[in-house]
Amino acid sequence: MDQLKISRKRLLETIAVSAAIGATANGGLHRLALTEEDRKMREQFITWLKEANLEVRIDDFGNIYGRREGRNADGPAIALGSHLDTQPCGGKYDGVLGVLAALEVVRVLNDNQIETELPIEIINFTNEEGARFTPPMLASGGLANEFTKDYIYSRKDENGITFKEALENIGFLGEEKNRIRHVKHFIELHIEQGPILEKENKTIGIVKGIQGNNWVTVKVIGQTNHAGPTPMEHRKDALVPAAKMIIKINELTKEIDGLKTTVGKVYVKPNVTNVIPGEVEFSVDIRHEDNELRMYALERMKEQLSTIALLHDVEMDMTTDWHSDTVEFSPAVIQSIKNAADKLNYSSMELFSGPGHDAKYMASIAETGMIFIPSINGISHNEEELSLDSDIEKGANVLLQVVLDLAKALSKKQIGA
Structure with a gap:
């Protein structure tokens, strides 16, 4: 199979649409979980999922899934994603990149009529940031049974609105039966939110785990x-x-x-x-x-x-x-990320993540890994947050190669095209 590449232009255009929903005057994003801005972004995301011919569903925590079937419809899924909510006056890449790069991966598979042995699911997790409802990563924690449903639903924001009420208010209270359950691997692409990759002049961070x-x-x-x-x-x-x-x-x-x-x-x-x-x-x-x-x-x-x-x-x-506690990621996924970076001739290094991510909880239900790209000056949770377009492209290409590997992509010849 020829080496596939993502469309840099299309991915950046998709990120730009996201950056306009909840945009701040200083170039950042203010899109707290389950607010009106989040609702608009969620609806746009669902539109994109449907345009990519994905089966869309929403679970009882408001997590949004887009499923692309594989040859083995009953096989465990390869899950990709992150979150679309932000900090107050946060950046436009944190979390967003992982969701929209996953969408771009699926678009590339569709463009090239690539079938995979295993299904692929894109996930947008609710309230990763914890800026409106604490603690952070509530919805992925719910999937991993770290938090009970009653606990999650009872969390209140500073105005006394509960998590469940907020889900209902924006029309995103789904059903428990829609939770992802049969999943083999989870991969999350994310900006580093720190200075290490830039300081070491490395393009790809192979994340060993989360502190x-x-x-x-x-x-x-x-x-x-x-x-x-x-x-x-x-x-x-x-x-x-x-x-x-x-x-x-x-x-x-x-x-x-x-x-x-x-x-x-x-x-x-x-x-x-x-x-x-x-x-x-x-x-x-x-x-x-x-x-x-x-x-x-x-x-x-x-x-x-x-x-x-x-x-x-x-x-x-x-x-x-x-x-x-510290979570260590799957050696198999770590190796797949390393192989992808080497195959693409991108410089890389292994490191631990300082911030928490949805991958932390997903690691308890799937073999998990994370891909980091550099953050300029290590700045994040800030309107000045910036990752270069070239690094975004490279990170998405690594994600694509990892998906081709783990989901067992089949060439046209293999599928009789």
């Missing part, structure tokens, strides 16, 4: 008092030790190689200019590819924060809100 992570809430309780008459030595200012804790959390990354820590949210009470803060609450995101080292880091952090609290005569409470 484990914990979300922790730290609460520091001191004593609220008037800023004027209260002497410094009599204060129980919760903000001062909290600030020292945040610095210590950052310094912990120098102690444990490969550790990543982020304090993303800080709440100060009562948050008044002339009142000594009596309570501070902040979030910590902590990640490492080694589960044991990550848990050690959590214990070390708790020890250090407790010491700071004791020295400042304040109380400190630390609770884990969410955690997810």
